[in-house]
Amino acid sequence: MDPITTIARADMADVAQGGAFLGTGGGGAPHVGRLMAE
Amino acid sequence: MTVLDIEAMDDDALIVPVAVMGAPAVMLEELPRGDEAVAALRSLEAVLGRKAEAIFCIEAGGLNETTPVAVAATVGLPVIDGDGMGRAFPEFQMVSMTMFGVHACPMAMSDEKGNALVLNTVDNLSTQIFARVIIVEMGGAGMIALYPMTGAQAKRSILRGSLSLISNIGRLIRAEQAANRTPADRLARELNGVRLFEGRVTDVDRRTEGGFARGQATIKGLEAYQGRNLTLKFQNEFLMAETEDGTPRAMTPDPICLLDLETIQPITTEQLAYGYRVIVFGLPCDPKWRTGHGLSRVGPG
Numbered sequence: 001m002d003p004i005t006t007i008a009r010a011d012m013a014d015v016a017q018g019g020a021f022l023g024t025g026g027g028g029a030p031h032v033g034r035l036m037a038e
Numbered sequence: 039m040t041v042l043d044i045e046a047m048d049d050d051a052l053i054v055p056v057a058v059m060g061a062p063a064v065m066l067e068e069l070p071r072g073d074e075a076v077a078a079l080r081s082l083e084a085v086l087g088r089k090a091e092a093i094f095c096i097e098a099g100g101l102n103e104t105t106p107v108a109v110a111a112t113v114g115l116p117v118i119d120g121d122g123m124g125r126a127f128p129e130f131q132m133v134s135m136t137m138f139g140v141h142a143c144p145m146a147m148s149d150e151k152g153n154a155l156v157l158n159t160v161d162n163l164s165t166q167i168f169a170r171v172i173i174v175e176m177g178g179a180g181m182i183a184l185y186p187m188t189g190a191q192a193k194r195s196i197l198r199g200s201l202s203l204i205s206n207i208g209r210l211i212r213a214e215q216a217a218n219r220t221p222a223d224r225l226a227r228e229l230n231g232v233r234l235f236e237g238r239v240t241d242v243d244r245r246t247e248g249g250f251a252r253g254q255a256t257i258k259g260l261e262a263y264q265g266r267n268l269t270l271k272f273q274n275e276f277l278m279a280e281t282e283d284g285t286p287r288a289m290t291p292d293p294i295c296l297l298d299l300e301t302i303q304p305i306t307t308e309q310l311a312y313g314y315r316v317i318v319f320g321l322p323c324d325p326k327w328r329t330g331h332g333l334s335r336v337g338p339g
Contacts, residue, residue, distance in 0.1 A: 002202065002206065003043070003119060003199065003202045004041050004119070004201065004202045004205050004206075005040070005041055006039060006040055006041060007039050007041055007107055007117070007201075007205070008039075011205060012104070012107070013208065013212070014204075014205050014206075014207075014208030014209045014212060015103060015104055015107060015201070015204060015205050015208060016103075016104050016208065017207070017208035017211050017212065017303075017304065018103075018203070018204030018205055018206065018207035018208030018209075018211070019098070019099050019100055019103035019104060019204045019208075020099070020100060020303070020304035020306065021099075021204070021207050021208075021211070021225075021295050021297070021304040022098050022099045022103075022125055022126075022200075022203065022204050022207060022293060022295065022321075023097070023098070023099020023100035023102075023103070023125070023126040023275070023295075023304070023306065024099060024125045024126050024275040024276050024293040024294055024295055025126075025270075025272060025274075025275050025276040025294070025295070025296060025305065025306050025307040025310070026099060026100055026126040026127075026128065026272075026274040026275030026276075026306065026307055027097055027099035027100020027101055027102045027103065027126035027274075027275070027306075028058055028065045028100045028101030028102065028306070028308075029065060029100065029101060029306060029308070029309075030099075030100050030101055030103060030104045031104075032065055032069060032070065032101055032104070032105075033058075033101045033102075033103070033104025033105040033107065033108055034104045034108075036070065036072055036075075036104070036105065036108035037104055037107045037108035037111055
């Protein structure tokens, strides 16, 4: 998988989705952080 | 916002992880005000007498992956492509930095009421123990800035590439959804993982105690798994998957991840409820966790 160099507003959905998966069921709901970032 | 490989940072640069601490269920009921994490960062900077030059994610998952991105965007700093866990763990001393002697303190904590505290403890486990008491008094969740480290320390101790990894996982899931395919096979293949089970959630026993969401869920097998049950035990994160005769199928430190088969959305332990139809994945953890040093901190038992 390729390294990323920037995160734009439009990328936050992918970050939240991927974080929810790799979070092993934890770490809290990533969409709250996504809302704060957006 | 810029994402940097840690090698791009000077050895004496100050790298600061920011995170949310507490029970995930609390965060679902009481959303953060929005500036608490920046307040924690500023408190830590005031104690250290210098400004952070990059923000870091303490864990590669959930709110603690997106919150540092929000903080970095707010304060105009880059975020490092890496984290301290390669997944999520329930306690913040369970990070690769602990294995390499990086101290969690000084650690700043803040809440939505405007309270801010700074801890100094003798070791990272003590930091976790005292901070957990304070978090309970803060209402069950709060924002923290901790593990202040130099670029040189970070280069030795962090797990690399996790922000890229989760971004690529999210993109993969979205692409497969758009193509009307389940992403299960591609996820398993590209992450070197295993599809452990598929079934319907028939029971969830969950309680919030000591600032953690603890419990277990039972999944009744469907399709190829018909006639079998899988039990998932969790403490904020899924820690163990075992068959009905108690045989482990996957366990910490390897990540255990769930996808909702109807919506193709990942499922967290606080969302898990009766009736969900799920796929359960087992993924390999970062090799640092497979060492004796790593297993003694995050392994079973």
